[in-house]
Amino acid sequence: MVARRHPKKRVDEAVRAFRLVVDKRPSARLEIYGFGYGDREERVIDDLVDELGLGAQVHFGAFASKQSEIYEGACVTLLTSASEGFPLTILESMAHSCPVISYDTNFGPRDAIVDDVNGYLVPFGDQAALAERILTVMESTDLRKRLGAGALATTEHFGQEEHVNLWREALAGLDGPPVLRSSLRADYEVHAARWLDGSRLELNVGVPLQATSPQLVVHTRASTEVQSIPVIDGQAVVDLGGSSPDTIFDFSLVLEPAGSERRLAFGLPHVVQHGHYLIYSTKMGNFSVKHLASLRKRTWSLLDRRNWAAIARRLRRR
Numbered sequence: 144m145v146a147r148r149h150p151k152k153r154v155d156e157a158v159r160a161f162r163l164v165v166d167k168r169p170s171a172r173l174e175i176y177g178f179g180y181g182d183r184e185e186r187v188i189d190d191l192v193d194e195l196g197l198g199a200q201v202h203f204g205a206f207a208s209k210q211s212e213i214y215e216g217a218c219v220t221l222l223t224s225a226s227e228g229f230p231l232t233i234l235e236s237m238a239h240s241c242p243v244i245s246y247d248t249n250f251g252p253r254d255a256i257v258d259d260v261n262g263y264l265v266p267f268g269d270q271a272a273l274a275e276r277i278l279t280v281m282e283s284t285d286l287r288k289r290l291g292a293g294a295l296a297t298t299e300h301f302g303q304e305e306h307v308n309l310w311r312e313a314l315a316g317l318d319g320p321p322v323l324r325s326s327l328r329a330d331y332e333v334h335a336a337r338w339l340d341g342s343r344l345e346l347n348v349g350v351p352l353q354a355t356s357p358q359l360v361v362h363t364r365a366s367t368e369v370q371s372i373p374v375i376d377g378q379a380v381v382d383l384g385g386s387s388p389d390t391i392f393d394f395s396l397v398l399e400p401a402g403s404e405r406r407l408a409f410g411l412p413h414v415v416q417h418g419h420y421l422i423y424s425t426k427m428g429n430f431s432v433k434h435l436a437s438l439r440k441r442t443w444s445l446l447d448r449r450n451w452a453a454i455a456r457r458l459r460r461r
Contacts, residue, residue: 144221145213145232148179154188156223156246156270162195163274168281173197173221176204176213214239218281219262223273227251234301237261237294242287244276255301261293331396332410333430334377338417342384344432346394347377348407354398364391371397383420383432390434406430 146152154175161173179185192201207213213235214220220236222245229251233243237255243262245252246269256262263280265272280287299305335347350357357374361381372379374396383392395404409424416422421433 147177160270160273240291242290337415360395388436
């Protein structure tokens with residue numbers, strides 16, 4: 144038995160059942176591997192072993208660095224926990240061709256143990272049934288070999304490849320709510336914008352999951368000119384070439400043909416600017432682009448507006 148001396152592990156159940164085994168087979172030996180906490184539970188188990196007169200048959204093993212030291216040579220491994228998730232001791236034991244006899248505990252044992260194939264499940268708390276199954280396996284060499292072979296074969300169904308495939312099947316059949324997204328990666332927002340060359344602008348936008356054929360719609364402000372570009376995997380490239388200075392472009396998203404448009408929000412995108420175009424957020428927080436005048440005019444405009452007063456003060460001091 145591999146279990147720490149904790150109330151949840153119900154080591155006392157195994158000890159009481161083993162008393163019934165020893166009554167019919169005095170040479171039987173129960174080895175328990177698992178630390179104690181030096182608390183009341185550990186004392187209760189020690190006292191129970193003494194009370195049932197099992198001091199010569201029940202042995203508490205020291206820490207084992209190799210699983211083979213525990214399982215090889217054993218007839219069976221016992222599990223009597225009050226509850227489990229999926230106890231790895233079952234697969235450890237089976238990997239060493241040692242069958243497992245367990246209470247039908249919630250929730251893990253029944254997922255691995257198949258009666259008379261790789262071990263046995265008995266009703267929870269039925270000490271007599273547990274003892275009977277132990278004796279049956281101990282008394283038959285052929286049964287031990289058959290169950291041991293079945294136990295080893297079982298581990299093939301719990302390998303990495305099988306594990307991954309089961310997860311894929313489970314997730315593929317999931318029919319739950321849509322994935323929640325971070326506000327920093329919201330739908331109808333521009334996540335990134337960069338210039339590829341000249342006037343070609345690449346945008347990464349948040350597209351709702353229900354979109355069937357999303358399109359990026361680009362309106363030239365104060366004009367009837369409209370461009371519609373497919374959005375593939377959240378990416379779209381628009382060419383703003385041919386526009387004149389002071390032209391402004393507004394961007395919207397349409398989820399399906401003939402669907403309604405919704406303006407793209409500026410959000411918090413990663414932006415790479417261009418010398419002749421300005422990517423900016425409107426007063427309403429929408430994403431827009433403006434074709435600027437020449438770089439020289441833009442530079443002096445910014446200089447006059449922001450720094451002229453400071454320069455004048457410096458000149459006066461001189």
